[in-house]
Amino acid sequence: MSVIDVKHLTKTYTTYKRGAGMGQTFRSFFRREEISVQAVNDISFAIEQGEICGMLGPNGAGKSTAIKMLCGALYPTSGEIEVLGYSPARDRKHYVRTIGAVFGQKSQLIWDIPPIDSFKMNKAIYGISTPDFNNRLEELTALLDIAGVMEKPTRVLSLGERMKCEFVMAMLHQPEILFLDEPTIGLDVIAKVKIREFIRQMNKKQNMTCILTTHDLEDVEELAHRVIIINHGEKVFDDSLQRLKLFLGEKKRVSFTFAESVQGTVFDNACTRVVERPSDFQITLEVDTAQISISEFIENISRKHSFSDISVKELPIQQVVMNIYETKKQPEPSL
Amino acid sequence: MKRYVDVYKQCMYSAIQTAAAYRMNFIVSSLITLIGNILFPLVTVLIYRAGTSFPGWSLFEVLLIQSIFTMSSGLSSLVFGGVLWTTMSHVREGSFEVILLKPLNPLFYIVATTFSTESAGLFLGGAALFIFSVMQVGAISALSWLQFTGMFLAGTAVLAGLALMMAAMSFKWVGNSRISELADSVLHVGKYPLPIFPKAVQAVATMIIPVGMVGFLPASALLGRVQASDFAAVLPCFVFMGAGIWIYRHMIRLYEGVGG
Numbered sequence: 096m097s098v099i100d101v102k103h104l105t106k107t108y109t110t111y112k113r114g115a116g117m118g119q120t121f122r123s124f125f126r127r128e129e130i131s132v133q134a135v136n137d138i139s140f141a142i143e144q145g146e147i148c149g150m151l152g153p154n155g156a157g158k159s160t161a162i163k164m165l166c167g168a169l170y171p172t173s174g175e176i177e178v179l180g181y182s183p184a185r186d187r188k189h190y191v192r193t194i195g196a197v198f199g200q201k202s203q204l205i206w207d208i209p210p211i212d213s214f215k216m217n218k219a220i221y222g223i224s225t226p227d228f229n230n231r232l233e234e235l236t237a238l239l240d241i242a243g244v245m246e247k248p249t250r251v252l253s254l255g256e257r258m259k260c261e262f263v264m265a266m267l268h269q270p271e272i273l274f275l276d277e278p279t280i281g282l283d284v285i286a287k288v289k290i291r292e293f294i295r296q297m298n299k300k301q302n303m304t305c306i307l308t309t310h311d312l313e314d315v316e317e318l319a320h321r322v323i324i325i326n327h328g329e330k331v332f333d334d335s336l337q338r339l340k341l342f343l344g345e346k347k348r349v350s351f352t353f354a355e356s357v358q359g360t361v362f363d364n365a366c367t368r369v370v371e372r373p374s375d376f377q378i379t380l381e382v383d384t385a386q387i388s389i390s391e392f393i394e395n396i397s398r399k400h401s402f403s404d405i406s407v408k409e410l411p412i413q414q415v416v417m418n419i420y421e422t423k424k425q426p427e428p429s430l
Numbered sequence: 431m432k433r434y435v436d437v438y439k440q441c442m443y444s445a446i447q448t449a450a451a452y453r454m455n456f457i458v459s460s461l462i463t464l465i466g467n468i469l470f471p472l473v474t475v476l477i478y479r480a481g482t483s484f485p486g487w488s489l490f491e492v493l494l495i496q497s498i499f500t501m502s503s504g505l506s507s508l509v510f511g512g513v514l515w516t517t518m519s520h521v522r523e524g525s526f527e528v529i530l531l532k533p534l535n536p537l538f539y540i541v542a543t544t545f546s547t548e549s550a551g552l553f554l555g556g557a558a559l560f561i562f563s564v565m566q567v568g569a570i571s572a573l574s575w576l577q578f579t580g581m582f583l584a585g586t587a588v589l590a591g592l593a594l595m596m597a598a599m600s601f602k603w604v605g606n607s608r609i610s611e612l613a614d615s616v617l618h619v620g621k622y623p624l625p626i627f628p629k630a631v632q633a634v635a636t637m638i639i640p641v642g643m644v645g646f647l648p649a650s651a652l653l654g655r656v657q658a659s660d661f662a663a664v665l666p667c668f669v670f671m672g673a674g675i676w677i678y679r680h681m682i683r684l685y686e687g688v689g690g
């Protein structure tokens with residue numbers, strides 16, 4: 096049974112044009128030109144109980160707008176949303192009791208006081224009983240490893256510590272669905288790993304449904320069973336993670352800074368493609384890891400050249416979207 | 431209902447904790463608010479010292495108006511004073527959703543979370559001046575005290591309504607720091623005996639934007655100078671507050687995108 100059912104969801108923002116330069120600014124005092132932004136454009140999907148669905152897209156794609164509508168904070172311009180039998184925006188006050196949300200860039204913690212007092216605020220807001228609250232808090236703090244953090248004022252916490260506390264805030268009332276908007280943005284690797292593990296555990300133990308938006312392909316690869324990609328407000332892909340991998344191939348981007356100039360050296364071959372050469376010493380290669388493992392590839396390079404810096408990254412989301420557009424024109428690959 | 435009381439209690443606790451965490455800041459800003467709002471009674475003293483007066487009103491009677499005005503402002507900004515700035519910063523940063531995620535009335539939640547401890551100084555300063563003035567104006571009957579209490583609450587409702595209207599404006603005029611000056615200028619009328627103003631201003635100040643209720647009318651009640659018709663002005667006060675609530679909630683709905 097699907098817990099989230101979205102049909103033809105559309106959101107159009109109306110804003111006013113701000114002119115550039117004195118003349119236009121002056122004119123805009125008197126007559127403001129309306130512009131409408133189609134942030135989400137006719138998106139439909141359904142999500143099953145217990146699914147982790149990744150919503151992937153470049154900046155400005157409409158991910159946050161979609162999440163806000165799913166959380167009941169914004170009314171859709173048109174289309175329908177049904178979550179757990181509720182219409183989120185219309186039934187907001189009852190509906191939001193059943194969900195949890197973490198917005199990576201919008202803190203729900205109270206800045207000047209310790210997180211534990213923000214947690215107590217949620218205890219009052221959701222009317223959680225004291226024994227339930229204590230049990231739940233104990234469980235969550237153990238999972239996230241933040242026992243020593245909760246008593247310090249929020250403003251002195253590191254971003255990673257704060258993010259973990261944001262998760263506690265969202266989970267105290269045992270929501271059935273968790274909405275995450277860019278939950279790993281700006282975090283260091285260790286914090287990212289910890290938070291991903293936490294999401295996986297909540298999903299497994301409590302069969303909690305989870306929708307997360309991200310522009311980081313790694314989040315999706317690590318977590319999602321299902322991937323929806325949106326671009327310019329439109330859905331361009333909606334399928335399993337395996338299927339996405341089939342579309343993309345197994346590619347990684349490796350950037351080197353070499354100790355000597357590699358101008359003129361040829362790097363292209365069957366499993367490697369040059370993406371960028373910002374200088375004679377630097378190069379970014381796209382490696383097909385289906386054909387060669389990353390460690391083998393790096394070994395090969397280091398046998399020929401010495402380098403001072405290296406980084407291995409997922410394909411950037413813009414590239415993913417482009418690949419999808421391209422492969423869509425060709426016949427579909429079969430599983 | 432119990433949940434709302436619990437939330438409000440927790441919010442007051444947080445506000446006090448924050449004040450304690452920034453003790454120095456709390457003391458300094460309390461003093462600044464107090465000084466900024468207690469200077470005008472001093473001007474009144476100077477006026478009377480110079481031999482001039484508001485006709486029919488003794489110095490202590492005018493000070494009584496002004497102390498009630500200060501208490502009312504203190505009480506209102508204790509409860510509603512933070513709404514304007516919080517709304518403004520939420521709208522500017524696009525974080526109003528965080529409020530909408532809570533299973534509460536959003537206006538209540540904003541009011542609760544913006545409990546402004548530093549206005550306690552203003553309220554207490556006003557109260558001190560009030561006690562001082564009351565002792566100088568002679569005996570006051572129990573009935574007058576009762577009338578005063580009702581009118582004082584009505585006056586505070588006017589200030590609350592005004593605060594909410596200003597906050598509602600900040601949805602549209604994001605980042606306009608002059609919005610609060612607008613309210614302040616309207617309020618000046620409440621600080622002086624109403625009869626010194628032209629008839630038209632008097633009418634507006636009792637029936638439309640009932641600022642007369644903020645200082646003048648409650649003081650008149652204490653001095654036994656109210657007429658039956660003055661009580662008619664109590665109703666517009668609560669209508670005014672209702673209007674403030676309605677406008678603010680309307681702006682929330684626009685923010686949510688219902689308007690289109």
Ligand SMILES: Nc1ncnc2c1ncn2[C@@H]1O[C@H](COP(=O)(O)OP(=O)(O)O)[C@@H](O)[C@H]1O
Pocket residue numbers: 108109110132133134152153154155156157158159160161
């Ligand atoms: N409150 C708003 N008013 C007007 N335009 C907005 C508003 N919020 C977002 N937008 C626009 O809508 C589009 C989608 O934004 P958003 O949903 O934040 O994208 P994402 O989260 O994928 O980066 C962008 O073009 C953005 O500029």
Ligand SMILES: [Mg+2]
Pocket residue numbers: 155158159160276277
């Ligand atoms: Mg976003």
